[in-house]
Amino acid sequence: MKVKLHVWRQKDKSTPGHLVDYDVDGIEPDMSFLEMLDILNESLILKGEDPVAFEYDCREGICGCCSLTVNGIPHGHQKGTTICQLFMRKFSDGEDITIEPFRAKSFPVIRDLIVDRSAFDRIIQAGGFITVGTGMAQDANSILIPKKIADLAMDAAQCIGCGACVAACPNSSAMLFLSAKSSQLNLLPQGKPEKLKRARAMIAQMEKEGFGSCSNHYECEAVCPKEISVQFIAKFNRDYLAASIKEGA
Amino acid sequence: MSLESKIPAGPLEQKWQKHKDNLKPVSPANKRKFKILIVGTGLAGGSAAATLGELGFDVEVFTYHDSARRAHSVAAQGGINAAKNYQNDGDSVWRLFIDTIKGGDYRSREANTYRLAELSSNIIDQATAQGVPFAREYGGYLDNRSFGGALVSRTFYARGQTGQQLLLGVYSALSRQVGAGSVKIHTHKDMLDLVVIDGTARGIVVRDLVNGKIETFIGDAVILATGGYANVFFLSTNALHSNATAIWRAHKKGAYFANPCFTQIHPTCIPASGDHQSKLTLMSESLRNDGRMWVPKNPDEKRPPEQIPNEDRDYFLERMYPSYGNLSPRDIASRAVKRMCDEGKGVGKSRQAVYLDFTDALGRLGKTVIADRYGNLFDMYDRIVDENPYNGPMMIYPAPHYTMGGLWVDYNLMSNIPGLFVLGEANFSDHGANRLGASALMQGLADGYFVIPYTINSYLVKGKPAAIPLDHPEIKKAENDVQNRINKLLSINGNETPTGLHRKLGKIMWDNVGMGRNEQGLKNAINQIQAIRDEFWHNLKVVGNDSYMNPVIEKALRVADFMELGELIARDALERDESCGAHFREEHQTPEGEALRDDEHFAHVAAWEYNQDKEPIRHKEELNFEFVEFATRSYK
Structure with a gap:
């Protein structure tokens, strides 16, 4: 197989970027999308050019490093799949492929396809946790959690923190990310004492980071590689509303 | 230099408690005067940073990732062991200890391994309190499954993403400390050297991966929790950035490297599809709870697997190891797979693969139950190989996965360089010559949450080291x-x-x-x-x-x-x-x-001691088995 790539190249945060065309040949259908980029990069290095900088690590869809928008869709066109798990057999021979970084005001480009997602860390630091010190815990089976609730919490907890939800949203909202984390904790008995405080703290930090508000486009759910449901946003909104009413709780 | 393991005297069950009692803590007022540098934010480094931060130490933690949540612990799939005996199947601290010693083929320290088994239960409690959504039974109690090398069911899990969930628990505890200002986190920092002054570890040299700037950080103790070195094989199940540089640089500054040849090859990975392959993907050992490994009896077999009747199949693990069967330990299972392929019975295009078959389990339990247990792994297999494992067997082959070897540490997890501590996969201490499944998560968290917060005092009690100027x-x-x-x-x-x-x-x-x-x-x-x-x-x-x-x-x-x-x-x-x-x-x-x-x-x-341009020097630490007798390891 061969493909024609249009890749976003940008030297650093302050230099404007642009699309550059590359032809890549010798692709096997069993290669992953990132292995196709490896071929391009190896050839660029041998020509003495800077390779395309893109973020990756585990290459099995769990670390959340991937931040590529492929043909306009964060993580590409295969549903429920990070770009590292998208294989070239899902493209056709000779296809034109445009690769850009995740785009959002709160995710500035560091270089080429790599963006700064530290805003997500700061949201968690603001309140995305249960306040428990090491060694305080009682026996795990003394907290009974119905299977249904545990499963629902796990559905939310699967978030890999990649930021595709933000990149897909016309408002660059981070509500799917926030609601996934907070729902996981708010659903569990261990997380209930801080439910309202958590909602307030995370939202406040989200606004500070410049993420937009949710206006129910559901683009986030459509691109989420872990298929996290927008129903968690509704749940989170209820928690936040309760938090706004019960000031000081 | 002699290798003193510093194992406390006394009965095995009392060693850790007595040792803790004898370690004098640093006073609360003085803790913040000690700066601890921690490299790595996986289960070991992240949990150490969070816990030491909570205790009041001045902690700075470093990662080459953009976020602490990306560390490779995130990729662990199957589960974490703990001797809770919730299943009433005869588990105990002693049994977990014996399984681990035997699994490691009698090449680990008794006292360290016992401590690990002893701490295993606390980890489950801690993670649960943090909101880690472990799998539950309908009554709300925690569920378990089995892993290789054990005859009891002691593995706790969160679908096929246990490492991710435990790491996110660690990350949340760490984030709380960062938010509270007791831990400072440095992202995109690659450790490239260790600073040793007057024979003690005093700092690290890091390179900023965004702007290339080289910088030194000085501390009163340095903790390396930088993971294993299986990527020396190029193709492994490790994340692509996982590397040995931090421990190797420490080794070149004098830290001994213990048992480097103890490298684990995991039996069930997706085989390479060609020369372009950048990594290999693990299919969790938990699959062997319900999956049966087999090859056709006839090397010239041409039929597709579904059409090969039972009598023409060789369920080789069940045949060779009737009592452990498909849950034989990793080293044993990997070699058995290799033997089948060497005998020409391998399957697939390359003939370097065997079948892992769920047909029986699907028939017995139904698709819903199997999907609940392994859904994400089946989906991953389908995406990579383009074959649906609900319809036919998986094809798998062994791949490098974990390294039991690492920097030498004593019972306090301190290397032979005073002030340099090593945690998790980066050290050598608990797994001997082979690690049992679901024990890496256990060790990383035991080291970070429950061992280092005590044992670091053994060093800090000597007082605050002299201040070092940055132009030293x-x-x-x-x-x-x-x-x-x-x-x-x-x-x-x-x-x-x-x-x-x-x-x-x-x-x-x-x-x-x-x-x-x-x-x-x-x-x-x-x-x-x-x-x-x-x-x-x-x-x-x-x-x-x-x-x-x-x-x-x-x-x-x-x-x-x-x-x-x-x-x-x-x-x-x-x-x-x-x-x-x-x-x-x-x-x-x-x-x-x-x-x-x-x-x-x-x-x-x-x-091994680094010896400049000459051959390295091999030192020995004799393993004294006081409580366990050597036995031939048998899983038959």
Whole structure:
């Protein structure tokens, strides 16, 4: 197989970027999308050019490093799949492929396809946790959690923190990310004492980071590689509303 | 220098408690005066940072990732062991301890392994309190499954993403401390050297991966929790950035490297599909709870697997190891797979694979139950291989996965360099010659949450070390060494990329220092590694410069260290003239092909000392088994 790539190249945060065309040949259908980029990069290095900088690590869809928008869709066109798990057999021979970084005001480009997602860390630091010190815990089976609730919490907890939800949203909202984390904790008995405080703290930090508000486009759910449901946003909104009413709780 | 393990005296069950009682804590008012530098934010480093921060120490933690949540612990799938005995199936701390000692083929320290088993229950409690959504039964109680090398069901899990959920628990505890200001986190910082002053670890030299700036941080103790080195094989289940540079640089500054040849090959991974392959993907050991491994009895079998009747199939693990069957430990299962393929019974295009079949379980339990247990793994297999495992068996083959070897540490997890502590996979201490499944998460968290917060006091009690100015000659020298190394890489201007050379090294390692090793092969490997290292330093191609985010420099620095470590692994494998656990010397096997230990000559830890340009020096720490008797490991 061969493909024609249009890749976003940008030297650093302050230099404007642009699309550059590359032809890549010798692709096997069993290669992953990132292995196709490896071929391009190896050839660029041998020509003495800077390779395309893109973020990756585990290459099995769990670390959340991937931040590529492929043909306009964060993580590409295969549903429920990070770009590292998208294989070239899902493209056709000779296809034109445009690769850009995740785009959002709160995710500035560091270089080429790599963006700064530290805003997500700061949201968690603001309140995305249960306040428990090491060694305080009682026996795990003394907290009974119905299977249904545990499963629902796990559905939310699967978030890999990649930021595709933000990149897909016309408002660059981070509500799917926030609601996934907070729902996981708010659903569990261990997380209930801080439910309202958590909602307030995370939202406040989200606004500070410049993420937009949710206006129910559901683009986030459509691109989420872990298929996290927008129903968690509704749940989170209820928690936040309760938090706004019960000031000081 | 003598290797003092500092194992406390007394009965095995009382060692840890007595040791804790004897360790004098630093007073609350003085804790914040001690600066602790921690490298790595996985289960071990992250939990250590969070806990030491909570206690009031001045903690700075470093990761080369953009966020602490990306550390490779995130990728662990199947589960975490704990001796809770919730299943009433006869589990206990003692049983977990014995399973781990036996699983490690009697090449680990009794006291460390016992402590690990003892702490296992606290970890489950801690993670649950943090909101880790472990799988539950309908009544709300925690669920368990089984892993290899055990006859009880003691593995806790969160679908096929247990590592992710435990890491996110650690990350949330760490984030709380960062938010509270007690821990400072430095992202995109790659540790490239250790600063040793007056024989003690005093700092680290890091390179900022965004702007290339080289900087030194000074502390009163340094903790390395930087993971394992399986990427020396190029193709492994490790994340692509996982590397040995931090521990290798510490080794070159004097830290002993223990049992480097103890490298684990995991039996169930998706086979490579071609030369372009950048990594191998693990299919969790938990699949062997319900999956049965088999090959066709006839090497010339042409039928598709679904059409091969039971009588023409060889369920080789069940045949060879009737009592453990498909849940035989990893080293045993990997070798059995290799043997089947060597006998020509391998399947698939390359004939380097065996079947892992769920047909029976699907028939017995139904698709819903199987999807609930392994859904994400089945989906991952489907995405990668383009075959639906609900309809036919998976094809799997062994791949490098974990390294039991690592920097030598004593019972306090301190290396032979005072002030340098090593946690998690980066140290060597608990798993002997083979790690049991679901025990890596356990060790990382035990080290970080429950061991280091106590044992660091053994060092800090000596008082606060003298202040060090940033222009200290040792610091300048370390920084210059790093800069010179980068300049050298940039100046070669040859014709091979770092990845290309890494791939060549990996092939040498896999062919000669992989699942089967022998004297001639290891000698050849050492020569070949020296040759490829020479090629690296004369024919490497690195582009650009070091003033911006340059992934080629980052990769080249790591490959340079793998080129040196690879030789030490081969040398250690050559010197260890016995088979034990994952280290299989073909010269030493039983007529059935099982590993043949030599307890008289090799019941010791081999701790290697770096010796500049001369051959490294092999030191021994004898392993004294006071409470367990040597036995031939049998899973039959």
